[in-house]
Amino acid sequence: MPQANSPTKGRKETRIQKKNRAAILDAALDVFSAHGFRGSTVDQIAKASGLSKPNLLYYYPSKEEMFTALMSNLMDTWLDPLREMQSDGDPMTEILSYVDRKLQMSREFPRESRLFANEIVQGAPRMLETLATELKDLVEEKALVIQGWMDAGQLNQSHPKHLMFSIWALTQHYADFDIQVRTLMGAEDPYDAAPHHLETIFRRLLQPS
Amino acid sequence: MPQANSPTKGRKETRIQKKNRAAILDAALDVFSAHGFRGSTVDQIAKASGLSKPNLLYYYPSKEEMFTALMSNLMDTWLDPLREMQSDGDPMTEILSYVDRKLQMSREFPRESRLFANEIVQGAPRMLETLATELKDLVEEKALVIQGWMDAGQLNQSHPKHLMFSIWALTQHYADFDIQVRTLMGAEDPYDAAPHHLETIFRRLLQPS
């Protein structure tokens, strides 16, 4: 009984493998982001992807592996906006652009945002390693950049890491708490005013006085 | 077979009922906040409360009812800080005090914060009604108060609802994303700098220019 190679060690991916793996991960994103890892069943993902349960397990040998494959696939994309923040740009522009990109991601990829939120709220049992290495390295690097801007007087003094937390909190809130935001705003689209609101917050916070 | 009365319609609660119900809800808070509704088992709650599973179900007839009892018990406490915001106080003081109280709640009641976060991230399947009535009424009321302050020139113009979202996002982030925040901050206690950081953000945002 041949087994579909895992995407990492696989030599050549067939047309069918490519299509099915994509369908599975998209369905898994739907289901995991809506119910969390424990709250999701392989059957739900099977139904959502249009494949049978044993067929899912032919491509990914366990529910756990579906989840981790999904997570590591997404992690890079998720951190891209922060990576794009360049130390040689204009500080205020760099920060505000980062905020804007991050808000765009909440709007365009709310499932991804909720997937991470679910995982982290529950203590990140399957992601702690990544947080402590990949994310931490990136954060330390960018915190130094921001600190440099502040020391040079190009931005108001503030705590770089808390600044980053604030950017994440404010932007991701619109994706993670979408149902609450929309319930409270009624017909008005949250994203009409959010970009201007967030820009104002960070411009006022960081504008040197 | 007598059945313990539900707390709402129960005439007199015995000493034992009082103690056990409290133990159950505290254990349920531990478990539900850490794993979400679907990810928690009645057995886990039983173990955490020191009671047997059938005994739990003697006090609360289903897992669902444990959850909703817990939720409605907590909802009032959770909204208290916002209720305390008085229209006849000094606007800046009222807002900053609200931010401070909300941050304190994240510090003192992280389980409660994560319980709500879990529920809302997953679309609030068991709480949408409460959001749409109790919370919405309160938010509409306070949005008017804030709008009044802004129209009177006592605060900078801003979007009152987005302002409230920002307060929630920034304060609850420290409880809901605790594991991430602590992983990235290392030995430094997040709550050392958070109060000052948040005060600065909102003071700069709202200070009339």
Added chain:
DNA sequence: CTTGAGTTTGACCAGTTGGTCAAATCCGTG
């Protein structure tokens, strides 16, 4: 068209889970 690797699935299994129930035990009150 053959062929063999790649793909798909129905049937199945063992462990878990929410919930039930009758019997046993506890406990405040008359």
Added chain:
DNA sequence: CACGGATTTGACCAACTGGTCAAACTCAAG
């Protein structure tokens, strides 16, 4: 201390869940 309601639990059940497996089917290359 006797009694009846309150409390507790071991044993049990049906549904669900993650995962297995052998057999059947598909498909591209020769």
